[in-house]
Amino acid sequence: MSTSPARRHAAHAALALDDEALLKACEVEYFIASGPGGQHRNTTASGVRLTHPPTELSVTATERRSQVQNKGVALDRLREGLKALTFVPKVRRATKPSAGSKRRRLEGKKRTSEKKTLRSSKSLD
Template sequence: MSGIPESNDDLMAECDVETLSGSTKGGQRANKVETGVRLTHRPSGTVVTARRSRSQFRNKALAVAELRRRLEEAARPVKVRRPTKPTKGSKRRRLEAKRQRSEKKANRRPPEV
């Protein structure tokens, strides 16, 4: 990988970890226990929050996985689009189809007197 640490421990060393109480399943327990995790990746400034689980440990693992996915996506090079032109054959086929469609519609009209 380009610049992204291989292990989760190395990646966590580059992050600020903040715990927060999360609105999740668990009701009163979830409201008073800080199970949510917010990771801020210092080098890139990417912020990831995980509150899905009742477990802080599980939320931390989910946040690290999401952070890794976002960093890999950001490191992927953008594919350059090369403009193309229609071939002569495709132009000919398109114009022929348009001519046939025009003739078909012209034949539907009542004859001119």
């Protein structure tokens, strides 16, 4: 997956921010997280969703019963996602075998062929 230069630049800029500034740059949404955890989890809005508009990156955290702990986990996940967006893959170029390596490979094949030919002629004698 290639990232556009604009998204990559926005991700670099966001990674340079501290936690408070990054939270201000994000849209924070709280919701009721379903799943195991008892009545406390099922009745409080402890799930956190962070969306970073410039990069369109969205992460959620619903593991903990505490909204504050979930916000911290979501921030960590957002930083991991931003780091992944900044990755630039190396350009891969096709390579061809050299003339010398082709020659050595073919010579090896000829030797193997000669050995096998000699085996079959010995068994006929």
